[in-house]
Amino acid sequence: MTPDAPRRRGRPSLRSAEGTPAARDRILAAAREEFSARGYDKTSIRRIAQAAGVDPALVHHYFGTKDEIFAAAVDLSLALPAKELPALLADGPDGVGERVARLFLGFWEDPRTRGPVLAVVRSALTHEAARDIMRSFVTRNLLERIAAQVPVPAPTLRAELAASQLIGVAMLRYVLELEPLASADPETIVATVAPTLQRYLTDPEAVPATGA
Amino acid sequence: MTPDAPRRRGRPSLRSAEGTPAARDRILAAAREEFSARGYDKTSIRRIAQAAGVDPALVHHYFGTKDEIFAAAVDLSLALPAKELPALLADGPDGVGERVARLFLGFWEDPRTRGPVLAVVRSALTHEAARDIMRSFVTRNLLERIAAQVPVPAPTLRAELAASQLIGVAMLRYVLELEPLASADPETIVATVAPTLQRYLTDPEAVPATGA
Structure with missing residues (x-):
């Protein structure tokens, strides 16, 4: 919707x-x-x-x-990244990994935005109907918009790899609450995952040609 | 157990x-x-x-x-990586990212091992008692064993960051089934995430000192 x-x-x-x-x-x-x-x-x-x-x-x-x-509910819960992400990417490749990491960490750090998105993620992981709804939203409003700004081959796969790193951190830090990740300073996490996102989103060598 | x-x-x-x-x-x-x-x-x-x-x-x-x-059930479902991972790490830092990525992808690619682990991951993401059981197992049998082999500062945080990348790929590829990630060749994914794991597990600069 x-x-x-x-x-x-x-x-x-x-x-x-x-x-x-x-x-x-x-x-x-x-x-x-x-x-x-x-x-x-x-x-x-x-x-x-x-x-x-x-x-x-x-x-x-x-x-x-x-x-x-x-x-x-999915729409509302993911409205913030869906709205802000394209502009972050349009600012060009320099530092895009850090900007994306900081946007997502900020989103997950705020309990007001974390609770609702956790609810939809949990539902999507456990129920097919919810999964299909969330997949459709994420593809249309996040992945395709990111991919449109990535000027290297296999942009959608790259967007998904970046998303996988971010959702993985969210699962371990906010859901499973594994220590020391759960208590680490957000800026430590931004600094650590930013180069990963930067590589996935901008490095022509990062994704093999067969992955296009 | x-x-x-x-x-x-x-x-x-x-x-x-x-x-x-x-x-x-x-x-x-x-x-x-x-x-x-x-x-x-x-x-x-x-x-x-x-x-x-x-x-x-x-x-x-x-x-x-x-x-x-x-x-x-958690114990049985995660017995394979719990058993094989320490040996992979003991083989030294060269290529450890690729070895770990290949072990985990192989584990998830095989429906016989994927089904049970998906069941425990889903339960852990949705129920506190299940989460506590899985967290305890993962910490004791995976993260602490990995950390024991990582000769750089903040080894547990590094193990968790590597785990976050792998669990994120599993969520997007096998649970949400986002394309093109869901249909990508496993070797493409290994090649793409291996440098990420390598960096988290071995690069002294990858994790800020404050994250120790």
């Missing part, structure tokens, strides 16, 4: 004051809470409606199916 | 032919299937016993609690 899809706007209300953009935001916040606390499997439209204090019909009205509200 | 813990041996039977090492292996195989198919949360001693065709008392007899049978 893209930010300008009609469903994202507050449509005229059903028949009560519930049908306002504020209610829509409350539903989406409740959905992220529910997906985060219970996982994709155990979250239902009914539970989301209860948590938001609205009628289930209003959840259907704004978001349609459970998959669609999950897609909206 | 270490490979030589008493519980791993077939103890004398309870009172029937069920109580044999073959029954124990069947229970453990059933446990991995159940954890894989249902996740940590929904797997119970009773379901494992049903799937193995034995009495729940026999499951308790061999493995104790659900956490203990999960620990045995």
Whole structure:
């Protein structure tokens, strides 16, 4: 679901004051809470409606199916990197690894952005429907945008390799909480992984031609 | 649970032919299937016993609690890298990144070893009890053994950074199945990530002193 899809706007209300953009935001916040606390499997439209204090019909009205509200949660959770990343890359190859590493670490360091994205990552790792939704979003809004800025062969594979390093750090540091990685200074991690990202994204020799 | 813990041996039977090492292996195989198919949360001693065709008392007899049978599944699933990795590292720093990358890719490429480890990784990412069990195993049997062979400052942090790259590739290639990474030739991936691992594990400059 893209930010300008009609469903994202507050449509005229059903028949009560519930049908306002504020209610829509409350539903989406409740959905992220529910997906985060219970996982994709155990979250239902009914539970989301209860948590938001609205009628289930209003959840259907704004978001349609459970998959669609999950897609909206993914969209919202990854909106920040999806928005900022292309500009970081457009600034040219010098230091791009460090800029990307710092953006992602900052995103994961902030509990307000970490919680929701952890919820969608966990759901995507454990449920096929959630995985397909997240894969589609990540491909369209992150990987393809990164690849468009990478002026070396196999740009999408390079973007995925960079993403693999970042998601791996996130898993070990924020989910498994392995020490000393979990307590390391964020700048230490930025300094350590930046050359890896720089190599994947810009070094013509980094990815064999067969990987194109 | 270490490979030589008493519980791993077939103890004398309870009172029937069920109580044999073959029954124990069947229970453990059933446990991995159940954890894989249902996740940590929904797997119970009773379901494992049903799937193995034995009495729940026999499951308790061999493995104790659900956490203990999960620990045995982690142990079994990660036995191969836990066994082979230290020797790879002991062969010295030259080419260690490539050897480690090839061992892990081979492990993930083989569906017989991939399925069980995916099951424990998924459980660890979604349930705290499973996470604590896996973290303890990984720290004791992988990270500390790697770190013992790394002759540069901050060896454990370096081992974790190498692990983060490998787990990230596994997540994007085998779980999220992002293309083109999911279909890339394994040797392409080995060639691409080997310098990353080599740098983390052997380059004195790779990790800032503050990360020690």
